[in-house]
Amino acid sequence: DxxxxxxxxxxxxxxxxxxxxxxxxxxxxxxxxxxxxxxxxxxxxxxxxxxxxxxxxxxxxxxxxxxxxxxxxxxxxxxxxxxxxxxxxxxxxxxxxxxxxxxxxxxxxxxxxDVIRPPIEGDGLDMVYSVNDLLDYDDYRTAMSKHKVKKVCIIGGGLIGCEFTNDLLNGGFDVEVVDPLGYCLPTLLPEPAGKAVQAALEEQGAVFHFGPLVTAVNQRDGGVTVSLNNGQSIHADLVVSAVGVxxxxxxxxxxxxxxxxxxxxxxxxxxxxxxxxxxxxxxxxxxxxxxxxxxxxxxxxxxxxxxAGEATEVSYPAMPVTIKTPTCPVVVAPPAADAQGDWQIEVDGSDVRAEFRGADGSLLGFALTGDATKAKIALQKELPPIMA
Ligand code: FAD
The missing domain is CATH 3.50.50.60 (FAD/NAD(P)-binding domain)
Incomplete structure (x- = not known):
């Protein structure tokens, strides 16, 4: 029973x-x-x-x-x-x-x-990797060394795409990134903060293509050609798809x-x-x-x-997310989707301090880059819980 x-x-x-x-x-x-x-x-x-x-x-x-x-x-x-x-x-x-x-x-x-798989055509789809668990990671690392990869094309400039970009640059690879939106981490950060991350990664050698969609990946000379819907194409040895989950x-x-x-x-x-x-x-x-x-x-x-027998509801405090782009550190606590307010943004080079405040001045979210991430603890204390 x-x-x-x-x-x-x-x-x-x-x-x-x-x-x-x-x-x-x-x-x-x-x-x-x-x-x-x-x-x-x-x-x-x-x-x-x-x-x-x-x-x-x-x-x-x-x-x-x-x-x-x-x-x-x-x-x-x-x-x-x-x-x-x-x-x-x-x-x-x-x-x-x-x-x-x-x-x-x-x-x-x-x-x-599950990873979201964008609709892509072509005969090079074997070389498109998404890394969402340890077995995927093993396949990706094996392919990187087997194909002696020097250059990677990343589909998606969001959290996972930017983290992989920074990581591959640290590993000495060339990286080109494609995203249909306008700047790095577009769904998490206000534009000046996303641009700061972009500039820092570009400084390390990353090349970004903002605006177009990837439509096809085809084999070419042991590598692949990645076709974009703006008519451009990118040559790479391997593709990482990081469109979201x-x-x-x-x-x-x-x-x-x-x-x-x-x-x-x-x-x-x-x-x-x-x-x-x-x-x-x-x-x-x-x-x-x-x-x-x-x-x-x-x-x-x-x-x-x-x-174990003691019915307990979950509650969420404010939970800022740290994005692992050490070349330009990022901490973000996105405001709730229905939050009413405005971004107040201070930019100093790659240090961006963006605070989302309601009409009464209360802090409802923030995005920090570079040295501005030092304000995380103080700002976190001011945030309302996500689910009290
Ligand atoms: P999973 O780890 O995906 O586990 C799902 C499990 O279910 C697996 O064991 C799978 O085998 C099993 N399963 C699925 N379907 C079935 C089935 N039908 N039958 C039996 N078993 C099944 N979050 C952060 O907070 N900070 C970060 O810095 C961060 N970095 C990340 C970097 C990457 C590259 C990725 C991909 C995610 C990152 N995340 C980060 C997100 C975070 O890792 C996830 O939120 C978390 O690991 C999810 O854990 P999970 O157990 O819910 O899912």
Whole structure:
């Protein structure tokens, strides 16, 4: 019966393993199963975009294998196992070939986010890499050395694109970046701050193409030609696609759970089905989709208590995001989408201090670059919580 059935967590990223760790602080005995479609190695995903700066292979980044994680967490970790279907009425999940069914008392979806793949044509798509987990990272590093890559074209000038740009420049590679919008980190930063990041990366040798879309990648002389919709083309040895991520909702959708931009939950992380929860990049918590580490840690702490019998809502303090572009450091706390106010911006070379303030003068968000990032702690204290 369900009383003795295990707690099952789908996913062994920072969300799945983070939750398991927190849960074991409150409950040492309830059987715990973690199921993952990858190899279950634990690693810190943010390290994937600093690999050349730190000269780290996929093996270097792996902290522990699935077996050691299982031992440490007193859990059973099933690797290379994809979950295809969930029967929420009978509290069963179907794994692998769907012949195996596992009963759960509580089920947590921590299945992460998918990369967005822009529609690109051509015969060179084999050379387009996106790096969203440790296995991807291994493939990318292997291709970089196998093809003796000297020049990389990056699709996307947002957070991940700019981090890869800085990292590849640190690694001694030539980098050209394409983004349809007008400057670096356009969805996170006001223009003067984004321009400061752009100028700093250009100073290190990066070449930016703002405005056009990539339409095709074709093979050429052992490398590729990247075609843009403004008629220009870029020659490179390898392409990194960094267009963004979206919550992985296919399994939840097929299960009939309520899905908006992410798998919809309340502040207890409960989905629309009984005893099924969601957290991490795949979740939309009370309307918030935040694909960063700090929110998933807050979720893990709250949900661990809930699963151990003490219903606990998650709350979010202000959580500024640090962008790993050391050539021009960036910290940003974007204002809420519906926030009313104006940017007040001071620019001093690559040091930009941008404060988003409401009509009453209250601070609702900020963006800092260069030396201005030193104001982070003071400004963070002034911000309202994201979800009180
Ligand atoms: P994931 O780590 O993606 O884990 C998902 C898990 O679900 C995997 O184990 C997968 O195998 C499993 N899975 C998926 N589908 C199934 C299925 N059907 N059946 C079984 N298992 C399944 N955030 C920051 O706050 N700061 C940073 O500096 C930062 N840098 C980043 C740099 C890069 C390059 C990237 C890609 C992201 C970065 N982020 C950063 C975001 C942060 O890393 C993520 O928010 C976080 O790692 C998400 O963890 P997760 O466990 O929700 O998802």
């Amino acid at each position: 369900t009383v003795h059935a295990p707690v099952v967590i789908l996913g062994t990223g920072l969300a799945g393993y983070g939750l398991a760790r927190e849960f074991r602080k409150h409950d040492a005995d309830t059987p715990l199963i973690l199921i993952t479609s990858d190899d279950g190695r634990s690693y810190s995903k943010p390290m994937l975009s600093t690999g050349y700066t730190k000269d780290a292979s996929a093996n270097d980044l792996a902290q522990m294998d699935a077996g050691s994680m299982g031992k440490q967490l007193k859990a059973s970790v099933w690797t290379m196992t994809r979950v295809h279907a969930i029967d929420t009425d009978n509290q069963l999940i179907k794994v692998g070939d769907a012949q195996t069914a596992v009963h759960y008392s509580k089920l947590v979806l921590a299945v992460g986010a 979206r919550p992985r909702v296919d399994l939840a959708q097929a299960t009939g759970l309520t899905v908006n931009r992410g798998i919809a939950t309340n502040r207890l992380l409960e989905t629309s089905a009984k005893n099924v929860y969601a957290m991490g990049d795949c979740a939309e918590v009370d309307g918030h989709v935040l694909v960063y580490v700090a929110p998933l840690m807050a979720q893990a702490r709250a949900l661990a208590k809930t699963l």
